[in-house]
Amino acid sequence: MKNTFLTLTFFISLAISAETYTVKMLNQGAEGIMVFEPSILDVDVGDTVIFEATDAAHNSESMEGMIPNGAVSWSGPLSKDISVTFDIPGVYGYQCTPHSMMAMVGIIRVGKNIDNLETLKAVANIKKSSFVMNQDRLDSYINNL
Numbered sequence: 001m002k003n004t005f006l007t008l009t010f011f012i013s014l015a016i017s018a019e020t021y022t023v024k025m026l027n028q029g030a031e032g033i034m035v036f037e038p039s040i041l042d043v044d045v046g047d048t049v050i051f052e053a054t055d056a057a058h059n060s061e062s063m064e065g066m067i068p069n070g071a072v073s074w075s076g077p078l079s080k081d082i083s084v085t086f087d088i089p090g091v092y093g094y095q096c097t098p099h100s101m102m103a104m105v106g107i108i109r110v111g112k113n114i115d116n117l118e119t120l121k122a123v124a125n126i127k128k129s130s131f132v133m134n135q136d137r138l139d140s141y142i143n144n145l
């Protein structure tokens with residue numbers, strides 16, 4: 001009986017304990033210049049991601065048409081950390097506003113859910129035509145989901 005109670009308590013505490021992750025905004029990372037690191041991140045519903053202003057002059061902004069229906073968009077200030085909590089499952093595409101042309105983009109998948117992936121891909125196809133470098137970066141992130 002006591003063991004059952006302890007097991008139950010353990011699983012309940014797992015279910016309600018949200019995690020916090022950090023994504024660095026970098027001038028230079030393992031994947032090249034102007035990158036989010038990690039560029040692809042899996043989180044659970046209710047988890048929080050801190051986009052950390054490791055290097056200056058970057059921000060994190062959700063991309064129009066690249067977040068699930070009902071999800072709240074975000075747009076962080078330059079050179080400042082921003083914290084975003086993900087309550088809606090699905091795939092989220094985001095960018096650094098001043099470096100979007102350099103394909104400074106990232107993907108967060110919430111709850112292993114890819115229901116909006118086809119919509120996101122269609123928008124990404126249009127978006128990548130604006131990239132002046134790293135044209136295949138966003139595609140490669142999406143293909144890694």
Ligand SMILES: [Cu+2]
Binds near residue numbers: 096104
């Ligand atoms: Cu940037």
